[in-house]
Amino acid sequence: MDLMLLFIGTVLVNNFVLAKMLGLCPFVGVSRSVENSIGMGMAVVFVIFLASVSGWFMDRYVLTPYGITYLRTLVFILLIAALVQLVETVMRKSFPALYRALGIYLPLITTNCVVLGTVILIMNKRFSLVEMLIYGLGSPIGFYVALFLISSIREQLALAKIPRAFQGAGIALITTGILALAFMGFSGMVRE
Amino acid sequence: MADAKTATHPGEGVAEPIAVPRPSRLKVWAQDFVNGVRAENPVLKLVLGLCPTLAVSTSVFNALGMGVAATFVLTGSNFVVALLRNFIPGRVRIPAFIVVIASFVTITDLSIAALSPELYEALGIFIPLIVVNCIILARAEAFAAKNPVTQAVADGLGMGLGFTLSLLLLGAIREVLGNGTVLGYPLFGESFSPVIVLVLPAGSFLVLGGLVAIFNLLQPPHKPQPAGLAGAEASASGGH
Numbered sequence: 241m242d243l244m245l246l247f248i249g250t251v252l253v254n255n256f257v258l259a260k261m262l263g264l265c266p267f268v269g270v271s272r273s274v275e276n277s278i279g280m281g282m283a284v285v286f287v288i289f290l291a292s293v294s295g296w297f298m299d300r301y302v303l304t305p306y307g308i309t310y311l312r313t314l315v316f317i318l319l320i321a322a323l324v325q326l327v328e329t330v331m332r333k334s335f336p337a338l339y340r341a342l343g344i345y346l347p348l349i350t351t352n353c354v355v356l357g358t359v360i361l362i363m364n365k366r367f368s369l370v371e372m373l374i375y376g377l378g379s380p381i382g383f384y385v386a387l388f389l390i391s392s393i394r395e396q397l398a399l400a401k402i403p404r405a406f407q408g409a410g411i412a413l414i415t416t417g418i419l420a421l422a423f424m425g426f427s428g429m430v431r432e
Numbered sequence: 433m434a435d436a437k438t439a440t441h442p443g444e445g446v447a448e449p450i451a452v453p454r455p456s457r458l459k460v461w462a463q464d465f466v467n468g469v470r471a472e473n474p475v476l477k478l479v480l481g482l483c484p485t486l487a488v489s490t491s492v493f494n495a496l497g498m499g500v501a502a503t504f505v506l507t508g509s510n511f512v513v514a515l516l517r518n519f520i521p522g523r524v525r526i527p528a529f530i531v532v533i534a535s536f537v538t539i540t541d542l543s544i545a546a547l548s549p550e551l552y553e554a555l556g557i558f559i560p561l562i563v564v565n566c567i568i569l570a571r572a573e574a575f576a577a578k579n580p581v582t583q584a585v586a587d588g589l590g591m592g593l594g595f596t597l598s599l600l601l602l603g604a605i606r607e608v609l610g611n612g613t614v615l616g617y618p619l620f621g622e623s624f625s626p627v628i629v630l631v632l633p634a635g636s637f638l639v640l641g642g643l644v645a646i647f648n649l650l651q652p653p654h655k656p657q658p659a660g661l662a663g664a665e666a667s668a669s670g671g672h
Contacts, residue, residue: 259633264482265566310542313560314534321527350530353483353564360560403645410645417637424634 243374250378253429256354257386258420263354267387268412270345272398277391281384283342285377287327287349288358291320292376295359296369309363316359321350354383390416457582464575464583465590474567474591475598475640476647481567484558485599486636492615495603496596497551501540501559503592506568507585508536513576514584520577529572530563537563567595598643605639606630 256262263284270280295316303309328346331339349355358379362372393415402411474480481502488498512532513520520528541559545552552559562568571591576584607613610630612620629635 261487261633261636262483262561264486265480268482310538313538313541313563314531317530317534317563318527321530351564351566351569353561356564357557357561360557364557405645405648406641407648410641410648413637413641413644417634417641420632420634420637421629424632 243370246371247374247378248429250375251382251385252423253426255382255386255423256357256379257383258416258423259427260357262357263352263383266348266352267383267390267416268409270348271387271391271394271412274388274391274395277387279342280345280348281380281387283345283349284352284354284383285380286342287320287324287346288355288380288383289376290327291316291323291355291359292362292372294323295319296362296367296372296376299363312360312363313356316356317350320355320359324350354379386419389419393419460583461586464586465593467587467590469590469594469597472591473594473598473647475595476644480570481565481595482640483561484565485595485602486633486640488555488558489599489602489606489636490631491554491607491611491613492600492603494551494554495599497544497548498555498558499592499596499599501544501555502562502565502568502595503589505533505536505540505562506571506592506595507588508539509533509568509572510576510584510588511581512536513572514579514581517577525577526569526573529569529577533568533572534563567591602636602639602643605643606635610635 250256254260257264257267266280266284270276298315298319299309299312303312303315324346328339331342331346358376361379362375365371365375367375390412394412397411397415406414475482475485484498484502489495509529509532513529516528516532537560540562544555544559571587575587579587604614608619609627612618612624612626627635630639
């Protein structure tokens with residue numbers, strides 16, 4: 241039951257984009273069409289889950305025993321960069337169809353702060369293995385949900401008459417603000 | 433070197449790389465500096481580095497702390513990247529830049545924890561996340577890797593100042609209206625009721641959206657989008 245709450249809490253209540261404000265650059269940049277947002281969302285789910293698992297084991301069995309946890313930032317960002325490179329190479333060789341769909345989003349993921357943010361938060365919260373697995377899955381799904389919602393709205397907005405000054409990033413940010421207000425309705429469901 | 437003499441004005445060389453310092457050096461540095469504050473303001477114009485901007489700008493104090501930290505990392509990494517620009521092989525430059533940036537972030541992280549635990553608490557996870565702030569990697573790749581050290585430092589300081597000023601503006605608006613204080617000192621009397629939504633996450637999006645729009649208004653107008661494009665899109669999705 242606690243684990244279920246952790247999952248719902250991560251996806252909806254403490255949504256990484258709308259409540260924690262992480263991953264906003266791709267959120268504003270890649271959310272013009274639903275198709276792109278699905279590609280980006282899937283790639284992010286894939287990489288964050290792998291990064292959480294490998295980061296957790298790295299921290300537990302290398303950084304903590306040797307007392308070098310202050311190098312976490314440096315180690316995790318290199319780990320993520322290496323992982324993204326690995327995923328890209330494996331995917332291109334073994335799953336060309338998937339690579340064609342997600343390939344262009346992969347290099348962007350290294351500097352997506354949801355990835356590093358999730359890994360660092362997992363370590364700060366001292367999660368157990370199972371909690372880590374759920375959190376590592378819940379956080380990118382929350383990102384996916386938010387990205388999908390905003391891109392659906394922006395496809396409609398493309399047809400609307402928007403004052404010149406608000407076109408592009410301006411209206412995207414204000415729409416996000418209204419979406420974040422709506423998501424505040426979930427707060428109180430789960431305490432963090 | 434012969435063609436360097438012909439370019440008398442900095443703007444005249446068509447595709448001239450910036451690395452030809454024909455006008456006085458001071459002028460070049462000043463240009464690189466001002467460029468980051470106004471024409472290429474990272475937050476308001478390029479809409480980069482949004483996560484720390486929005487998450488941390490709940491008060492003037494936090495905004496200032498994040499701005500100074502990011503400026504330090506930006507200037508430091510620009511300095512080292514420009515210094516090593518001829519030694520880093522092109523193929524591995526991005527990982528190399530990330531290691532340089534991550535080292536400066538670790539220095540900043542440990543320094544803030546030691547100097548101001550209060551600020552460390554307030555900024556939280558956003559200090560280590562300076563590593564993935566796209567402004568910093570973008571400047572290392574786009575500017576510091578191609579220009580001499582002094583120019584790279586000027587660019588780092590200018591970009592950092594532009595980032596800090598945007599953060600301060602956002603932080604001031606949100607703190608004054610959302611909390612009725614500046615740097616913790618109450619500004620209005622008892623009767624003032626703060627607009628609490630502005631210090632919540634949702635408020636940050638609304639305020640920044642408004643600021644980006646105002647910044648756009650102050651820029652020279654773009655050509656409006658061709659009407660035919662919008663019409664084609666409308667008929668394409670008119671099915672439902």
